[in-house]
Amino acid sequence: MTTQRVAIVTGAARGIGAEVARRLSSDGHAVAIFDLDEAACQVVADEIxxxxxxxxxxxxxxxxxxxxxxxxxxVAAELGEPTILVNNAGIIRDNMLFKMTLADWDSVMAVHLRGAFLMSREVQQYQTKAKWGRIVNLSSTSALGNRGQANYSAAKAGMQGFTKTLALELGPFGVTANAIAPGFIATDMTAATADRLGITFDQFKEAMAKEIPVRRVGEPADIAHAVSFYASEGAGFVSGQVLYVAGGPKD
Known part of the structure; x- marks a missing residue:
């Protein structure tokens, strides 16, 4: 029988984060839904x-x-001491470098990297005490470079280096740290990109699918499945890895 752990998922009021929270609950874990709007978080919590x-x-x-x-x-007081952390919270402020403002840069760095650092630093105290823990950080295929995303690409590449360092530092305490780098996933965020391009979301997804070897775009459940593995008891000998969930190989 699966041991019930307490998980925190950030950016979990919608999209990938919400689906990850549902999956971790179905795996038998208690889940805390973190996001900016507590009312939106509670909608997902009520569903679970x-x-x-x-x-x-x-x-x-x-x-x-x-x-x-x-x-x-x-979370520690209401659900129990958290030992699973999924750093999913993220924003995009896309623009070409010459148009990108300092606020565009700083806000993306703050949510992705500062956020993952603060959350991991806070949760590790419970993980190291328990001598068991799982940290899963959301990176992106944009970590390899993506036009118009200097800020987001740098943040997502930074998440990979952060992950590998956590794996080295926390491994002796029974804590693993891994990253997942999604490709194109159908979410509100990618729908907003279609709006900016002036096309329908269905048109955008169809165009993107043609460039993906498996000929479909990703869904939040694809990412949730990967998180479920990394958070599992059986993944205890897997740490410091970056898994590209993108429908095909990435460099």
């Missing part, structure tokens, strides 16, 4: 609870040190 799981919604800005500390402490 109605399905027989155990979840709470917590409004947290992951780039805010005080709010991260308070949010994680609340």
């Amino acid at each position: 609870n109605a399905a027989g799981g155990k979840a709470i919604g917590v409004g947290v800005d992951v780039a805010d040190e005080v709010k991260v500390e308070a949010g994680v402490s609340r």
